[in-house]
Amino acid sequence: MTLRGNWATLLLPIAADDAIDSGRLGEEIDILIAAGVDGIYSNGTAGEFHNQTETEYEAIQALLAEKCRAAGMPFVIGACQGDPRQSLERVRRAAGLQPAAIQVILPDWWPVTDEEAIDFLAMMAEAARELPLVLYNPPHAKRVLPPEVLGRLTQAVPSVKAIKLADGDEAWYVAARRYLAGIALFVPGHHLATGLKAGVAAGAFSNVACLSPRGAQAWADSMADDIGTALDLEHRICRFMDEHIVPFRRDHGYSNAALDKLLAAIGAWGPVGPRLRRPYRWIPQSEAEKLKPVARALMPELFEA
Numbered sequence: 001m002t003l004r005g006n007w008a009t010l011l012l013p014i015a016a017d018d019a020i021d022s023g024r025l026g027e028e029i030d031i032l033i034a035a036g037v038d039g040i041y042s043n044g045t046a047g048e049f050h051n052q053t054e055t056e057y058e059a060i061q062a063l064l065a066e067k068c069r070a071a072g073m074p075f076v077i078g079a080c081q082g083d084p085r086q087s088l089e090r091v092r093r094a095a096g097l098q099p100a101a102i103q104v105i106l107p108d109w110w111p112v113t114d115e116e117a118i119d120f121l122a123m124m125a126e127a128a129r130e131l132p133l134v135l136y137n138p139p140h141a142k143r144v145l146p147p148e149v150l151g152r153l154t155q156a157v158p159s160v161k162a163i164k165l166a167d168g169d170e171a172w173y174v175a176a177r178r179y180l181a182g183i184a185l186f187v188p189g190h191h192l193a194t195g196l197k198a199g200v201a202a203g204a205f206s207n208v209a210c211l212s213p214r215g216a217q218a219w220a221d222s223m224a225d226d227i228g229t230a231l232d233l234e235h236r237i238c239r240f241m242d243e244h245i246v247p248f249r250r251d252h253g254y255s256n257a258a259l260d261k262l263l264a265a266i267g268a269w270g271p272v273g274p275r276l277r278r279p280y281r282w283i284p285q286s287e288a289e290k291l292k293p294v295a296r297a298l299m300p301e302l303f304e305a
Contacts, residue, residue, distance in 0.1 A: 002074050002100045003132065003162045003184040004202040005038030006192070006220035008209040009046045010064060011264055014275040020056055024271040026063060031270045033071045035213035038220070040068060041103065041205055043078025044164075045138065046260035050082070051277045058093060065097040074100045076134060082108035084120055091127040101162065103134040111142040114149060118156045125159035132161035134186070139166045140256070147172065151179030164205050167191055173198045189216065190237045193230040196223050208237060208302070210263040211295065215302030236298050244291055248283055258282050266291045267303075 010032075013024035032040050042064050043049035043057070052060070061077050068075040077099040079090035084107040094102045104124050106112050112120060124133055135153070137145050144166070145153070154160045162184035167173065176185060177200060184202035187195035189209060195201025209216040223230040245262065248254045257276055264272045265288035276282040296303050 002039070003076075003134070006189075006203060006209060006217050007039040007041050007076070007186070007205045008032045008035070008037040008213045008216070009044055009205060009207075009260065010040055010042040010060070011046055011210065011261060011272045012048050012052075012060075012277070013272050014277055016275075018277055020052070020060070021271075022059065022063065025060070026067065028270045028272060029064060029067045032213055033067065033073050035217060035269075037073075037209060037213050037217050038203065039074035039076060039100065040064065041076035041078060043080055044103065044136065044205060045255075046207075046210065046257050047078060048257055048277055048280075049078055049080045051280065054086075054089070057090060061094060061097055065099065076101045076103055078103040078136075079124075080105045080136060084123070088123060088127055091124050095127065095129045095131055099131065101132040101134050102128050103136050103164065105136045105138075106141065106143065108142055114152065117153055121153060121157040121160055125157055128159065130159070133157075133159045134162040134164060135160050136164045138164070138256075147175040147179040150183075154180070154183050162186060162202065167195060167200070173200055176200045190234065190241050192220060193223055193227060193234040197227050197231065207241075207260055207263060210260045211267045212302040213269060215267075215299075215304070219302065233299065233301055237302075240295060240298050244294060248287075253281075254283055255280055262288055262291075266295050268292065 013021040015021045064075055077094040079087055079094045079102050081087040081090055091102055106117050164186040167187045185200055186203055186205050187201045189204040189206030192204045206216050219233055245259050249259055261274045262283045265274045265285055274282045274285055
């Protein structure tokens with residue numbers, strides 16, 4: 001039951017010298033805890049797991065675990081790495097911190113077959129010491145797996161209790177209900193109301209929480225009582241994303257991490273900033289300043305919470 005609801009991602013505050021600012025990171029965790037989100041997760045795409053040393057990885061997870069345990073806040077640690085051996089070591093270290101679950105991606109340098117994916121997940125499950133696994137299969141993975149294949153993987157490796165993935169059309173939802181019943185599915189944050197109405201989503205590792213952690217939580221909570229109003233807000237969130245955020249990726253080649261940090265800069269709720277670690281480009285703060293009034297006019301509920 002812990003693996004559901006609105007989860008906020010831990011974004012890395014990057015200093016001008018490319019270092020991770022641990023002081024600002026601790027302040028960010030405190031803000032997310034105070035926002036009352038359902039949980040906090042680390043080292044997804046937006047957490048720049050692909051661009052940090054193993055020493056930095058350990059320090060990030062230790063700080064998250066310390067603060068969340070003190071506050072009674074559920075947390076998930078991302079042990080994601082394209083290299084299966086590094087991922088295995090990250091899972092082993094994460095397990096010692098006793099998170100609610102550990103998130104992994106499939107090896108990504110060379111796409112794995114179904115049989116290899118099962119073997120990899122079995123390795124991760126053993127290293128996780130009976131902690132649940134969250135499989136992260138994003139749209140930019142080299143193999144984006146359909147519900148039928150994901151269902152086979154979860155049957156073969158029961159430790160995979162949740163999957164973070166992109167949803168799709170009505171046919172996708174039909175397949176998800178058929179093949180992934182009993183698995184906690186985390187859909188994109190800006191589709192959460194649709195996913196809950198369809199009876200498929202357990203929650204979201206939420207890009208909407210990047211924009212406004214407190215507002216995203218209030219929106220998620222409202223879905224139990226008034227799904228129609230929640231869907232209306234979802235429509236406006238999607239419009240904002242499509243018209244003002246997605247073009248930075250589609251037309252200018254910015255990464256998804258850059259988009260999530262832009263959302264945080266627009267929301268201006270914490271000390272994150274838009275900067276990414278080099279060599280990845282970030283979207284200038286000036287663009288966030290232009291979009292602040294647009295976001296507040298289109299989605300005032302997210303900023304009134």
